[in-house]
Amino acid sequence: MKAFAKLLFxxxxxxLLFGCASPKPKDGxxxxxxxxxxxxxxxxxxxxxxxxxxxxxxxxSPLYKQKRTVYFALDSSEVSSDDRPTVSAHGKYLASNAGxxxxxxxxxxERGSREYNLALGESRANAVRQLLLAEGAAANQIQxxxxxxxxxxxxxxxxxxxxxxxxxxxxxxxxxQ
Amino acid sequence: MFMNSIRGIFRDKKxxxxxxxxxxxxxxxxxxxxxxxxxxxxSLIRGVxxxxxxxxxxxxxxxxxxxxxxxxxxxxxxxxxxIVPFGSEGAPAPQDxxxxxxxxxxxxxxxxxxxxxxxxARPHRAVEVNFADWRALGTDNLVVGNVRPIGPGQYEVQFExxxxxxxxxxxxxRFTSGAQELRTVAHQxxxxxxxxxxxxxGAFNTRIAYVTxxxxxxxxxxxxxxxxxxxxxxxxxxxxxxPILSPAWSPDGTRLAYLSFENNRQQIFVQDIASxxxxxxxxxxxxxxxxxxxxxxxxxxxxxxxDGNPEIYVLNLASKALTRLTxxxxxxxxxxxxxxGSSLVFTSDRGGRPQLYRMxxxxxxxxxxxxxxxxxxxxxxSPDGDMLAMIQGQGNTYRIAVQDLKSGEVRIVSDRSLDESxxxxxxGSMILYATNEGSQGELAAISVDGRVRQxxxxxxxxxxxxxxxxxxxxxxVNSIFNQTNLNQP
Numbered sequence: 237m238k239a240f241a242k243l244l245f246x247x248x249x250x251x252l253l254f255g256c257a258s259p260k261p262k263d264g265x266x267x268x269x270x271x272x273x274x275x276x277x278x279x280x281x282x283x284x285x286x287x288x289x290x291x292x293x294x295x296x297s298p299l300y301k302q303k304r305t306v307y308f309a310l311d312s313s314e315v316s317s318d319d320r321p322t323v324s325a326h327g328k329y330l331a332s333n334a335g336x337x338x339x340x341x342x343x344x345x346e347r348g349s350r351e352y353n354l355a356l357g358e359s360r361a362n363a364v365r366q367l368l369l370a371e372g373a374a375a376n377q378i379q380x381x382x383x384x385x386x387x388x389x390x391x392x393x394x395x396x397x398x399x400x401x402x403x404x405x406x407x408x409x410x411x412x413q
Numbered sequence: 414m415f416m417n418s419i420r421g422i423f424r425d426k427k428x429x430x431x432x433x434x435x436x437x438x439x440x441x442x443x444x445x446x447x448x449x450x451x452x453x454x455x456s457l458i459r460g461v462x463x464x465x466x467x468x469x470x471x472x473x474x475x476x477x478x479x480x481x482x483x484x485x486x487x488x489x490x491x492x493x494x495x496i497v498p499f500g501s502e503g504a505p506a507p508q509d510x511x512x513x514x515x516x517x518x519x520x521x522x523x524x525x526x527x528x529x530x531x532x533x534a535r536p537h538r539a540v541e542v543n544f545a546d547w548r549a550l551g552t553d554n555l556v557v558g559n560v561r562p563i564g565p566g567q568y569e570v571q572f573e574x575x576x577x578x579x580x581x582x583x584x585x586x587r588f589t590s591g592a593q594e595l596r597t598v599a600h601q602x603x604x605x606x607x608x609x610x611x612x613x614x615g616a617f618n619t620r621i622a623y624v625t626x627x628x629x630x631x632x633x634x635x636x637x638x639x640x641x642x643x644x645x646x647x648x649x650x651x652x653x654x655x656p657i658l659s660p661a662w663s664p665d666g667t668r669l670a671y672l673s674f675e676n677n678r679q680q681i682f683v684q685d686i687a688s689x690x691x692x693x694x695x696x697x698x699x700x701x702x703x704x705x706x707x708x709x710x711x712x713x714x715x716x717x718x719x720d721g722n723p724e725i726y727v728l729n730l731a732s733k734a735l736t737r738l739t740x741x742x743x744x745x746x747x748x749x750x751x752x753x754g755s756s757l758v759f760t761s762d763r764g765g766r767p768q769l770y771r772m773x774x775x776x777x778x779x780x781x782x783x784x785x786x787x788x789x790x791x792x793x794x795s796p797d798g799d800m801l802a803m804i805q806g807q808g809n810t811y812r813i814a815v816q817d818l819k820s821g822e823v824r825i826v827s828d829r830s831l832d833e834s835x836x837x838x839x840x841g842s843m844i845l846y847a848t849n850e851g852s853q854g855e856l857a858a859i860s861v862d863g864r865v866r867q868x869x870x871x872x873x874x875x876x877x878x879x880x881x882x883x884x885x886x887x888x889x890v891n892s893i894f895n896q897t898n899l900n901q902p
Contacts, residue, residue, distance in 0.1 A: 311762075311766065311767075311788075346831060347806065347809070347811055347831065348767070348788055348790055348804060348806055348811055348833070349747060349760065349767075349790035349791040349804050349833055349834070350658055350659070350833065350834070350878065351658070351659060351702050351703040351716065351746050351747045351760070351790075351791070352744065352746055352747065352760050352762075352767055352790045352791070354658075354679070354700060354702055354746075355700060355716070355718075355723040355744040355746050356744070358699060358700055358718060358723065359722075359744065362722075380699065381677070381678060381679075382679075382700065383656065383674070384658075386656035386658070386674075387630070387656070388630065391630060391852065393831060393849060393852065395809075
C-alpha cells in the first residue's frame with residue numbers, strides 16, 4: 237500500500253509538472269482563468285486526463301477546479317480578494333496533505349529593472365506563502381523561487397500581456413522530498 | 414541532481430601572444446630612445462562544452478553569432494579625418510586595420526572618416542604625404558600606416574597621425590603582433606588617435622558582456638557572451654536552459670560575476686574569463702543576485718533575501734566574510750559602488766515606489782538621490798563618479814536617465830519605452846543599454862551628450878543586460894614622440 241501511495245504520488249507529481257509546462261492559450265482560456273470560472277487554462281490539458289487522485293479533478297479535494305496561478309497589480313505584492321479563495325484552497329490542501337510540497341514561482345512583468353523584478357517576484361511568492369501558512373500549511377511544504385521578468389507567460393509588450401505575467405504559479409511536487 | 418550536470422564546462426585555450434612595440438626609431442627624441450615591450454596574455458576562450466552538456470545545449474559552440482552595430486544617429490559636427498588603407502608587403506594582411514580604425518572612430522561620433530573613394534592619394538609613410546592634397550579635402554587629420562609580415566603569422570604594424578594644416582606628425586607607433594591580435598592592435602591605434610585628438614582616453618580596446626536568449630518561451634536557451642566593443646569576436650561564457658542575469662565585470666576585466674538559475678535556484682558565480690574556472694559565491698535560500706565588484710576587486714556587493722527580505726550585503730571574496738549593509742523591511746537591491754569605493758547607490762522601495770538611495774560603503778543611513786519620475790532603478794555611477802545613470806519610469810515609459818550629481822540636473826537620454834540596464838563605457842563617453850525594437854531585444858549605445866546613437870543587434874534572438882568592460886590591457890605608453898614640421902607648408 238505504501239509503495240502504491242508513493243507511485244501515485246510520483247505519477248501525480250510528474251503529471252502536474254507536465255501540466256504546468258504546457259503553455260497557456262493566449263486568449264480565451266487565460267481570461268477564464270482570471271475570472272475563476274471553469275477549470276481555467278492552467279488546469280486544462282495534459283495534467284487533467286481523469287487520473288484518479290489528481291486533486292484538481294477530484295471533487296473531494298479542496299483543489300477541485302482550482303486555479304494554480306494568481307495575478308497581481310503593477311508593482312504590488314498584494315493577493316487580490318478575487319484570488320484569496322484560490323490561495324486558501326491550496327493552503328487547505330497542503331494542510332491536509334502533509335507529504336505534498338509546492339514551489340511558489342514568483343513573476344513580474346518586463347517593465348523596469350530585472351533585479352528589482354526578481355525582488356518583486358519574491359515578494360509576491362512570499363505574500364502567497366504567508367496565506368498558505370495561515371491556512372495551516374507547514375513551512376517545510378513551501379518553497380519560493382522568483383524568476384522576475386525572465387519567464388513571461390505572455391510575450392507581448394503591453395498590458396494585455398503584462399497582466400498575465402505579474403503572477404505567482406503553484407508548482408506541485410518540485411520541492412525537495 | 415540532474416540539472417547539476419547541465420553546467421557549462423569550458424576548456425580554454427590560452428594563447429600567449431607577445432606585443433612588442435617601439436617608437437619609430439628615427440623620430441625618437443634622445444631622452445625617449447627606448448623600446449617598450451609589453452607582453453599581453455591574450456586569452457582566446459575556445460569554450461568547448463563537453464560531456465552531456467554538449468548534447469543538451471544547442472549553443473555549445475563558443476563562437477556565437479556576432480552583434481551587428483548600426484549607427485542610427487550622429488555625426489553632426491564630427492571632425493573630418495582621412496584614414497588611408499594601410500600598405501601591405503607580400504600577402505594582404507588578414508585584417509584591414511584602417512577600416513577597423515575608421516569604424517571605431519566613426520562609432521565614437523566625434524569623427525567623420527572620409528569615404529575611401531574620396532581619398533586623393535594612398536600614402537603609407539610620412540615621406541609619401543603631400544599635405545596640400547589633404548588640405549584641399551578639408552580634412553583636419555590624416556592617418557597612414559603599413560602592415561608587414563615579419564615571420565609565420567607575425568606582423569609589424571606601424572601608423573602615423575598627422576595634423577594636415579600644420580603639416581606635422583602628432584604621433585606614431587610600431588607594433589609587432591600575431592595574426593590573431595591584429596584587431597586588438599587596430600583598436601589600440603584607435604585609442605591612441607582618439608586620445609591624441611580629444612585629450613580623453615579611447616575605449617575601443619574594451620569588451621562587452623551581455624546575455625542572449627533564443628528560442629520560444631517554452632524552450633529558451635540563455636547564453637552569457639563576451640565580445641569586443643565593436644561586436645566582433647563573440648565568445649560564449651556560459652550556456653543554460655535557465656535564465657542568466659546581471660553580469661558584472663571585475664575591475665581588472667578578467668572575471669565576471671553573474672546570477673544563474675541553472676540549478677533551479679538563484680546562485681551567484683564568479684568566473685575567470687580566460688580559464689572558464691568559476692566559484693559559486695552565493696547560494697542562499699531566496700534571492701541571490703545583483704552582484705557588483707568593489708573597485709578593489711576583492712569584495713562583491715550583492716542582494717540576498719536569506720534573512721527575510723531583499724537586503725544588500727558585501728562578500729569578501731577571499732575570507733568569505735559576509736557583511737549586511739541594509740536593514741529595512743522594503744526591497745533593497747542593485748548595489749553599485751562609487752568609483753572611489755566610499756559609497757554605494759542602490760534601489761529601494763522603502764518610500765513606496767522604487768527610488769535610488771546612497772549609503773556609505775560601511776552601511777548606515779541612506780539618502781534618497783532621485784525625485785523625478787515615478788520609478789528610478791538600476792543606478793550606476795559614471796567612471797569619474799560625477800554622474801548617475803538609471804532607469805527612469807514615468808507611466809508606461811521606461812527610459813535611461815542621467816543625473817548630474819553636482820547640479821542635480823536629470824536628463825533623459827534614451828528614446829523608447831522599455832529601456833533598461835545602463836552601463837557606462839570606461840571612458841565615460843557612451844552609455845550602453847538594453848531596449849526593444851518590435852519584439853526583439855537589442856542593445857543601444859548613446860553618447861552621454863546624446864549626439865550619437867548606435868544599435869547592437871543579433872541576427873536572431875534577444876540580447877540584453879550588456880555591461881561594458883573596464884579598460885583593456887594596454888600597450889604601456891610611456892612617452893609619445895612628436896616630430897613637428899615634418900613637411901612645412
